[in-house]
Amino acid sequence: xxxxxxxxxxxxxxxxxxxxxxxxxxxxxxxxxxxxxxxxxxxxxxxxxxxxxxxxxxxxxxxxxxxxxxxxxxxxxxxxxxxxxxxxxxxxxxxxxxxxxxxxxxxxxxxxxxxxxxxxxxxxxxxxxxxxxxxxxxxxxxxxxxxxxxxxxxxxxxxxxxxxxxxxxxxxxxxxxxxxxxxxxxxxxxxxxxxxxxxxxxxxxxxxxxxxxxxxxxxxxxxxxxxxxxxxxxxxxxxxxxxxxxxxxxxxxxxxxxxxxxxxxxxxxxxxxxxxxxxxxxxxxxxxxxxxxxxxxxxxxxxxxxxxxxxxxxxx
Amino acid sequence: xxxxxxxxxxxxxxxxxxxxxxxxxxxxxxxxxxxxxxxxxxxxxxxxxxxxxxxxxxxxxxxxxxxxxxxxxxxxxxxxxxxxxxxxxxxxxxxxxxxxxxxxxxxxxxxxxxxxxxxxxxxxxxxxxxxxxxxxxxxxxxxxxxxxxxxxxxxxxxxxxxxxxxxxxxxxxxxxxxxxxxxxxxxxxxxxxxxxxxxxxxxxxxxxxxxxxxxxxxxxxxxxxxxxxxxxxxxxxxxxxxxxxxxxxxxxxxxxxxxxxxxxxxxxxxxxxxxxxxxxxxxxxxxxxxxxxxxxxxxxxxx
Numbered sequence: 001x002x003x004x005x006x007x008x009x010x011x012x013x014x015x016x017x018x019x020x021x022x023x024x025x026x027x028x029x030x031x032x033x034x035x036x037x038x039x040x041x042x043x044x045x046x047x048x049x050x051x052x053x054x055x056x057x058x059x060x061x062x063x064x065x066x067x068x069x070x071x072x073x074x075x076x077x078x079x080x081x082x083x084x085x086x087x088x089x090x091x092x093x094x095x096x097x098x099x100x101x102x103x104x105x106x107x108x109x110x111x112x113x114x115x116x117x118x119x120x121x122x123x124x125x126x127x128x129x130x131x132x133x134x135x136x137x138x139x140x141x142x143x144x145x146x147x148x149x150x151x152x153x154x155x156x157x158x159x160x161x162x163x164x165x166x167x168x169x170x171x172x173x174x175x176x177x178x179x180x181x182x183x184x185x186x187x188x189x190x191x192x193x194x195x196x197x198x199x200x201x202x203x204x205x206x207x208x209x210x211x212x213x214x215x216x217x218x219x220x221x222x223x224x225x226x227x228x229x230x231x232x233x234x235x236x237x238x239x240x241x242x243x244x245x246x247x248x249x250x251x252x253x254x255x256x257x258x259x260x261x262x263x264x265x266x267x268x269x270x271x272x273x274x275x276x277x278x279x280x281x282x283x284x285x286x287x288x289x290x291x292x293x294x295x296x297x298x299x300x301x302x303x304x305x306x307x308x309x310x311x312x313x314x315x316x
Numbered sequence: 317x318x319x320x321x322x323x324x325x326x327x328x329x330x331x332x333x334x335x336x337x338x339x340x341x342x343x344x345x346x347x348x349x350x351x352x353x354x355x356x357x358x359x360x361x362x363x364x365x366x367x368x369x370x371x372x373x374x375x376x377x378x379x380x381x382x383x384x385x386x387x388x389x390x391x392x393x394x395x396x397x398x399x400x401x402x403x404x405x406x407x408x409x410x411x412x413x414x415x416x417x418x419x420x421x422x423x424x425x426x427x428x429x430x431x432x433x434x435x436x437x438x439x440x441x442x443x444x445x446x447x448x449x450x451x452x453x454x455x456x457x458x459x460x461x462x463x464x465x466x467x468x469x470x471x472x473x474x475x476x477x478x479x480x481x482x483x484x485x486x487x488x489x490x491x492x493x494x495x496x497x498x499x500x501x502x503x504x505x506x507x508x509x510x511x512x513x514x515x516x517x518x519x520x521x522x523x524x525x526x527x528x529x530x531x532x533x534x535x536x537x538x539x540x541x542x543x544x545x546x547x548x549x550x551x552x553x554x555x556x557x558x559x560x561x562x563x564x565x566x567x568x569x570x571x572x573x574x575x576x577x578x579x580x581x582x583x584x585x586x587x588x589x590x591x592x593x594x595x596x597x598x599x600x601x602x603x604x605x606x607x608x609x610x611x612x613x614x615x616x617x618x619x
Contacts (some may be wrong), residue, residue: 137543238451
């Protein structure tokens with residue numbers, strides 16, 4: 001506490017002493033320190049961009065951007081190398097789509113139940129379970145998808161071949177369970193922000209609970225719900241361990257969820273494990289695919305942040 | 317009230333009066349509520365299946381060898397996770413050392429000093445919200461390109477903990493901000509009215525009241541870092557390590573990476589080994605979460 005002024009002077013003096021008698025360098029120093037700390041998070045973003053751009057630029061010096069974004073063959077570490085990123089993108093989108101088919105209905109159902117139906121005691125039971133679901137490490141989800149879910153699906157599959165050992169279906173399903181808490185808790189926040197006046201008005205007009213939930217609360221909370229889903233998509237696209245373990249390591253331009261396919265994140269992880277030397281084209285692909293991933297998730301995160309702000313402005 | 321209409325029983329009553337009474341919840345309402353309840357139940361059932369499956373798989377390997385022995389690629393029955401457990405402790409210890417002070421100071425700045433009308437403060441805020449949702453593997457790329465190779469820290473505990481601290485920094489900041497915001501404005505005003513400076517108010521009034529909430533949030537953020545594997549895959553965490561770290565310059569492995577390594581092995585003995593390591597990881601996370609909940613309940617203020 002370097003800045004503690006003496007209190008006595010203020011008490012004894014003329015009105016002039018009510019003004020600050022000495023500059024408080026300590027207060028200034030503290031403020032400088034705080035600003036410096038908050039710059040770390042800004043520098044993190046700058047660092048990510050600086051880390052991504054130079055190697056990605058070198059990569060696009062050798063591979064044309066058009067070939068990269070429209071090519072259908074991804075084999076950067078083989079000879080002859082091909083750098084068409086589409087198989088990774090479709091792999092990512094397939095797994096994300098399956099995850100959303102699981103997470104959106106279940107997450108929204110859970111949110112509506114917790115916000116509109118559940119009594120406090122029921123809420124107090126379910127909320128922590130959702131938090132636990134969100135806190136389980138993703139390697140554990142991947143392990144479960146590969147070792148438990150895929151064999152189960154292979155056993156019960158009615159007719160045909162059934163899923164391969166590595167497949168998009170198990171990985172996507174487990175990923176969907178993983179993002180339920182994200183979607184449920186953010187959309188529940190949005191529904192809780194809807195004023196009770198709206199509910200009371202609808203009940204007074206004779207609406208049932210279901211009508212209030214689906215025709216009043218849900219539309220009123222829509223921007224927050226969309227924000228939650230967009231954030232869920234962003235998390236699904238960026239998730240690495242589940243797909244690296246359970247969806248396989250083979251780039252595969254296919255829309256069959258029973259096949260294995262590599263996602264963008266799984267490729268980055270696989271290439272990273274390889275410990276490639278700096279400056280090689282293989283090393284640079286990590287950053288090229290990473291840039292694409294970063295831009296995709298950045299756009300979605302910003303859309304989501306925007307939408308959350310909008311409903312906060314309307315109701316709070 | 318003994319009115320003649322009601323005395324004759326419902327059948328003979330006036331139809332208009334009867335219609336006002338509820339004729340039971342319609343089946344659509346019940347079905348809707350049931351499907352909502354079921355969507356929550358799916359998550360609960362999944363969690364139950366996951367935990368039971370892992371404990372059953374891990375059962376043959378849940379003995380002290382998993383704690384005391386080092387990874388062994390030739391004989392899985394003698395393999396253990398000691399280097400991974402110690403690696404996790406080292407890495408998370410340094411992560412806490414780096415990210416907690418920075419996170420707390422940022423939270424204090426944003427809550428107590430920053431004017432939210434200024435564009436740069438809003439930019440810092442949006443930046444933090446975005447960073448919280450950036451995929452963890454992108455932090456791995458940052459760690460690989462800048463910290464490991466750019467600054468030349470290599471594949472060490474130091475690189476891993478710096479990367480993880482940047483990864484959980486947004487979570488720490490957001491949690492600490494909520495704890496600081498929960499301290500009522502009247503306490504600040506009372507302190508300032510008594511002549512305390514702004515920092516004296518923060519240091520002697522706001523922070524003591526906010527510390528339990530900040531601690532709870534930090535423990536939860538660090539438990540996220542403990543389970544994180546993706547960024548460390550890029551930082552050499554997958555190399556075969558049969559020794560404990562001896563300092564920040566050491567090579568390392570951590571539990572989630574060791575688990576990933578064992579999952580990737582083709583022999584089936586490694587499955588139960590991976591499951592046993594998962595049990596250890598989950599027990600550590602459970603302990604940390606219990607501590608966080610205990611702190612929250614023990615010290616939480618009701619203003």
